[in-house]
Amino acid sequence: MPSLPEPLPHAAATLAVDYRHDPLEAVLADRRLLAVFGFGDQAPATHADPRYLRVNLPVHGGAPFECWRVQDEVRDGRSDDIAWSEDGHLQFGALDVADAGDGDIEQAAEQAYARLQAWLAAGDYPHPLRIWNYLDAITAGEGDEERYRRFCVGRARGIGRVLGPAELPAATAIGHPQATGRLQLYWLAAKTPGSPLENPRQVQAWRYPRQYGPQAPGFARAMLPASAAMPLLVSGTAAVVGHASLHGDSLEAQFEEVLANLGSLVERARAIRPDVPDRPGNGTRLKVYVRDADALPAVDALLRQRLPGVPTLLLHGHVCRRELAVEIDGVHA
Numbered sequence: 385m386p387s388l389p390e391p392l393p394h395a396a397a398t399l400a401v402d403y404r405h406d407p408l409e410a411v412l413a414d415r416r417l418l419a420v421f422g423f424g425d426q427a428p429a430t431h432a433d434p435r436y437l438r439v440n441l442p443v444h445g446g447a448p449f450e451c452w453r454v455q456d457e458v459r460d461g462r463s464d465d466i467a468w469s470e471d472g473h474l475q476f477g478a479l480d481v482a483d484a485g486d487g488d489i490e491q492a493a494e495q496a497y498a499r500l501q502a503w504l505a506a507g508d509y510p511h512p513l514r515i516w517n518y519l520d521a522i523t524a525g526e527g528d529e530e531r532y533r534r535f536c537v538g539r540a541r542g543i544g545r546v547l548g549p550a551e552l553p554a555a556t557a558i559g560h561p562q563a564t565g566r567l568q569l570y571w572l573a574a575k576t577p578g579s580p581l582e583n584p585r586q587v588q589a590w591r592y593p594r595q596y597g598p599q600a601p602g603f604a605r606a607m608l609p610a611s612a613a614m615p616l617l618v619s620g621t622a623a624v625v626g627h628a629s630l631h632g633d634s635l636e637a638q639f640e641e642v643l644a645n646l647g648s649l650v651e652r653a654r655a656i657r658p659d660v661p662d663r664p665g666n667g668t669r670l671k672v673y674v675r676d677a678d679a680l681p682a683v684d685a686l687l688r689q690r691l692p693g694v695p696t697l698l699l700h701g702h703v704c705r706r707e708l709a710v711e712i713d714g715v716h717a
């Protein structure tokens with residue numbers, strides 16, 4: 385039987401992120417799908433296909449699947465505790481570990497990150513471009529015992545060495561409003577390193593002063609991948625200017641500050657890659673995490689007003705400082 389020629393392997397990594405309302409089985413039928421995420425308790429908890437992952441944050445409004453499509457057909461599998469898929473350029477991976485919901489988050493994070501480090505070091509995709517962390521009760525506990533701070537300690541210990549600024553991944557760390565008992569990690573890794581970006585409006589997170597905890601968080605504000613066929617990968621971005629949280633009394637002012645931070649990051653990206661659009665548009669995908677469920681409709685209205693036409697996914701999730709009401713991450717191209 386005559387067969388079509390195989391597509392030539394592409395020289396560069398490609399990634400397209402979309403929010404789709406199609407049935408999960410239809411999404412998974414696509415062999416160029418690297419990963420698909422369901423949100424909230426209406427989404428399937430698990431699937432036999434390792435490319436599916438649920439993030440159980442309540443979703444406001446429609447609950448689409450977040451889909452990552454890549455250039456080439458993917459292989460996938462599970463290796464011990466890690467679900468993975470890869471297309472020769474990019475790799476998706478996910479793992480979760482038990483988290484008793486108390487101070488053991490430090491140990492859970494250490495265990496999870498030691499596993500991730502070993503995985504990256506042993507594989508063909510050694511460069512984590514982007515990492516998401518979802519944990520329970522992120523701001524429970526006082527002072528240095530606050531769980532996010534213990535998480536930062538455990539993460540650093542699990543990585544086992546100090547990452548240089550050129551090695552920092554972009555990241556998100558968000559709290560589940562309801563306990564799940566798990567620390568959940570997933571990532572996008574690449575064969576080729578990207579360029580971590582910092583935001584001139586913000587102190588580098590790894591330089592946060594001692595008042596925010598014994599271990600400064602090791603992440604970059606965004607990642608510009610080496611391939612121009614990939615979007616800018618934007619870390620969780622909140623109303624932090626310098627190192628301080630601003631506008632503790634105003635959701636709307638925090639929202640505006642987040643937009644200013646996003647704008648500043650996009651400007652940094654454009655200095656390196658001038659074809660990156662200067663404002664959020666139809667090549668942007670944003671996930672918006674809101675601490676207080678009662679504030680979801682107000683944030684929904686702000687999104688429609690301030691970012692019309694930009695695909696967004698609105699989630700109920702806790703930001704890692706109590707005073708921060710909203711955080712946004714996403715991709716931009």
Ligand code: 3EB
Pocket residue numbers: 517555556557589601602603619620621622624704
């Ligand atoms: C901030 O600007 C908000 O610890 O991996 C954002 C993104 C935040 C990632 C992380 C934390 C992390 O400090 C918090």
